[in-house]
Amino acid sequence: MLNERIEKTLQEHAPVPPAGFAERSDAQVLKMMADQKKKHGFSWKAVLVCALVIVMGITTALAATVEDVNTLLYKCWPEAAEFLMPLNVSCEDQGIRMEVLSAAAGRRNALVTFSLQDLEGDRINEYTRAEISLEQLFVGFSETESGIVQLSWDPETKTAVYAQDIKTNGISMPGGAHPTLAVNSLYTPEHVLVDLLPLMKQYPERTDTVPLPEAAYPMALETYSGKIPEGMEILDPAGSLEIPLEEHTYLCGYGWIDGLLHVQVRYDNQPDEEGVNPVNGHIRLQTAAGYNPYEQADRLPEGVVGFWWDENDDGPVDREEYLFACDPADLETAVLQADIRINTPDAVLPGNWSVRIPMRMIRSIE
């Protein structure tokens, strides 16, 4: 009854667009089509992906300096890296020091590198994620994209280095302004890494498949076409091997479907009231030649690298199936790991790390 009342009330009060709205909208679309220009500029995310790929290949930790950081980025994108200016602006809160290492900004995008060092404890590690905001650098925007990646982790100095990119459709503030980089919280869940190949060698590969469930959502690259691959098949959940990997996490099986390696996992835990699983994970592959899904985009259908779905209809993710564009021979010398993240309330550390950066110190790339 209440549902019906709510629907009726909302329908009755549904806002009506103002006069001329449709005509203005048409005019905007037609003008955009007429003004269409070739895209220029660099792909910031490609830079960060490259940096991540390089970091994944580094087996020894870096005592990161500005030069080390810029070296990492220079390997991917020399034109951007040469504009990064060392800043060395820092602050400290709760015994954790944040230092802005370098920055560069254009009219619509910015790249900032910064470090976080734990001076008193072990609250940061290679899995720590930082929730950050970069305020008052841009005005006039209505859409932003941003990405952050940890470039390096040094366990000796307990220092993690990050790169944050921001792209907007606005313009940058004029010189003399003071953008503020703030880290609002740190998130360091427990991690368990499980090597899957030794387990997989004990069990046969599976060939039982079923059509992709309708409720499945794709995990996809930026090249994702927006549509689910036609005729997609997955390993049959009913035939799960139920190999325990960690509490509440099971390997259901692996197999080759249409030339791709499929690996399926299941999570079995009680979600909190926000519908978040205490345990979730990610499967990653590293081959002798290096595995980068972006380089395999033509083999990954529609840019999809996996699927997740809630088969119990109780909210959170129950099952994931990962797709890898590799060949059986590649697995002989590969590392296939389940990176299982255990989310606990004390994994989040709120804080007040905030520095103002004089705009004149940020080098413009235009």
Add this chain to the structure above:
Amino acid sequence: MDQEKLFLEAVRESRDKMFRIAMSLLHVPADAEDAVSAAVESTWKHFHGIRNTEALSAYLVRSTVNAAKDELRRRRRKAPLESVDQSPAAEDPGDPLYWYICGLEEKYRLPLVLRFQERMTEQEIAAVLRLPRGTVSSRIRRALSILKESMDKEGSADAE
């Protein structure tokens, strides 16, 4: 279908819905229209990566939510100490249920509006808001619980 026609058609089919969704966040028609315009522009920029009408419509709606939230953040930075009451409920005090709906926190109000005003499924809402479906479901349930409580109190007050 020609790609430009596809895009224009998708915008024409979705824009009223985009406007309504933006209004549920912004409550000011001019700002809602700006959010729709920003969403259309953003979607056009990413159009090459979207291959069918359904995905395009979902992208337009999602971009509208993002643009409206960006405007809300701008408003908070401009006037953090001001209390700007732009709720439309004041214009229609005769409908307490609508008043209570407008008073819900955004994280509960938006999924509720998408579910009952726009008649989207929980799965569609999850895709637009980029939330797990369970979170969408629990937030709608919570919104209904809050509204029921409010309406029950209203009923008790009337009885008194």
